[in-house]
Amino acid sequence: MVLLKNLRPPTEGVRHEQAETTAVMGGEKLGCGTLYVAETRLSWFDGAGLGFCLEYPTIGLHAISRDVSAYPQEHLYVMVNGKVGDENVAEMAEKADDEEEDDSSSSGGDDDDEDGAITEIRFVPSDKAALESMFSAMCECQALHPDPEDDDSDNDFEGEEYDVEEAEAEHGHADIPTFYTCDEGLSTLTQEGQATLERLEGMLAQSVAQQYHMAGVRTEETNAEFEDGMEVDAAAMEAGQFEDADVEH
Amino acid sequence: MESEGTGFPPSGSGPTEVFNSIRERTIAENSMVVLLQGLQGEVTTVDLRNESSARGRVVNVDAFMNIRLNDVVYRDGRGQVTQLQDLFITGRNVRYVHIPDHMDIMKTIESQLAKIHRVRNFASHGGGRKEYKKNTK
Numbered sequence: 001m002v003l004l005k006n007l008r009p010p011t012e013g014v015r016h017e018q019a020e021t022t023a024v025m026g027g028e029k030l031g032c033g034t035l036y037v038a039e040t041r042l043s044w045f046d047g048a049g050l051g052f053c054l055e056y057p058t059i060g061l062h063a064i065s066r067d068v069s070a071y072p073q074e075h076l077y078v079m080v081n082g083k084v085g086d087e088n089v090a091e092m093a094e095k096a097d098d099e100e101e102d103d104s105s106s107s108g109g110d111d112d113d114e115d116g117a118i119t120e121i122r123f124v125p126s127d128k129a130a131l132e133s134m135f136s137a138m139c140e141c142q143a144l145h146p147d148p149e150d151d152d153s154d155n156d157f158e159g160e161e162y163d164v165e166e167a168e169a170e171h172g173h174a175d176i177p178t179f180y181t182c183d184e185g186l187s188t189l190t191q192e193g194q195a196t197l198e199r200l201e202g203m204l205a206q207s208v209a210q211q212y213h214m215a216g217v218r219t220e221e222t223n224a225e226f227e228d229g230m231e232v233d234a235a236a237m238e239a240g241q242f243e244d245a246d247v248e249h
Numbered sequence: 250m251e252s253e254g255t256g257f258p259p260s261g262s263g264p265t266e267v268f269n270s271i272r273e274r275t276i277a278e279n280s281m282v283v284l285l286q287g288l289q290g291e292v293t294t295v296d297l298r299n300e301s302s303a304r305g306r307v308v309n310v311d312a313f314m315n316i317r318l319n320d321v322v323y324r325d326g327r328g329q330v331t332q333l334q335d336l337f338i339t340g341r342n343v344r345y346v347h348i349p350d351h352m353d354i355m356k357t358i359e360s361q362l363a364k365i366h367r368v369r370n371f372a373s374h375g376g377g378r379k380e381y382k383k384n385t386k
Contacts, residue, residue: 060339066332067331070331146340
C-alpha cells in the first residue's frame with residue numbers, strides 16, 4: 001500500500017477539486033476520496049488523512065479514458081514515470097516543504113526513466129461529466145512545470161517577462177530588450193541606484209580582497225554579506241560610507 | 250498565466266489555444282517547436298520515450314513540447330491498444346512527432362513565425378524582417 005499519513009490537502013492554487021473520486025494505483029483500488037489538482041502538485045486524499053501526491057515533472061501523460069473495453073469506468077488516466085512507492089512518496093512529502101525541485105532525483109528520476117518503469121494511476125470520479133475539467137486543470141498545471149533538464153528551450157526570457165507594449169510606451173520604439181551600456185546606464189541611475197551600484201562594487205572589491213586577508217575584513221562573514229545585503233565594509237574602497245548601516249553580524 | 254487576448258483563426262474542432270506567455274512565444278520562435286505547433290488540427294502519431302505511441306488529432310503544442318491530442322489511439326509498450334478521448338503528453342516524454350507527408354515543412358514554419366510576428370508586432374531578433382509589415386498603433 002502506498003499511502004502516507006500526515007499529508008494535508010493543498011489550500012492554495014487549487015485549480016480543480018473533485019470529490020467522490022476513487023483512486024486506483026497500479027490496478028489496486030485505494031479507496032474513495034478527493035482529488036486536488038493544484039498548481040504545485042497533484043494530490044488525492046481519502047478523507048481519513050491518508051493520501052498521496054504526485055509531482056508534475058514526474059507525470060508522463062494524462063488522459064480521459066472513455067473506452068470501457070479497456071477499463072470498465074470512465075476515468076482520468078495518469079501515467080507516472082517511475083515507481084510510486086513508499087520511498088518515493090516519502091521523498092515527495094519532504095519536498096512538499098520545499099518550493100522548488102532540486103537536482104536530486106525526485107520520484108521520477110532518470111534511473112527510473114531508463115528502466116522504463118511506470119506507474120498507472122486512474123482517478124474515477126462518480127461524476128463523469130467532471131472528467132473534462134479535471135483533464136483541463138491538469139493540462140494547465142502540467143504546463144506550469146516545464147522540464148528543467150531541457151536544453152533546447154533555452155529560456156531566453158528568464159525572470160520577468162518582457163512586455164512589448166510596455167516597452168514601446170516607455171522607449172517609444174519596438175525593439176528587442178535593450179540593455180544599457182555602461183555610460184547610458186550610469187546616467188539613468190537614481191540616487192538609490194547609484195548607492196546600490198557602489199555598494200555592490202564595494203562587495204566585489206571586498207570579496208577579491210578576502211584572498212589577501214586585508215585588515216578589517218571579517219573573513220567569516222562573507223556569506224552573510226551577500227545574504228542580507230547590509231554589510232559593514234571596513235575595507236571597502238569608499239571607507240566610512242556605510243558607517244550608519246546596521247551591523248547585524 | 251495571462252491570456253494574450255488575440256487568437257489565431259481557429260483550425261479544427263474545439264477552442265484554439267494561443268501562446269499563454271511572452272516567454273513561451275519566444276521559446277517557440279527560437280526552436281523547432283513552431284513546426285509542431287503548425288500541426289494543430291492534423292492527425293498524426295507521437296512516439297513516446299517509453300516505447301508507446303499515440304495517434305490522434307493535434308489540439309495544441311506548447312513551447313515546452315507538451316502535446317495535447319484528441320480522439321487518440323494509444324498503443325502501450327507491450328502493444329496493447331486503448332482509445333482515449335483526450336490525451337496530454339508531457340514534452341519531456343516525447344521522442345518523435347511524425348509530420349504528415351502532405352505537410353510542407355518550410356511553409357508551416359514560415360506561417361507559424363508569421364503568426365507570432367503579427368501578434369507580437371515587432372521584428373524578430375534577426376534584426377528586422379522587412380517582409381513582415383509592422384502595424385502602426
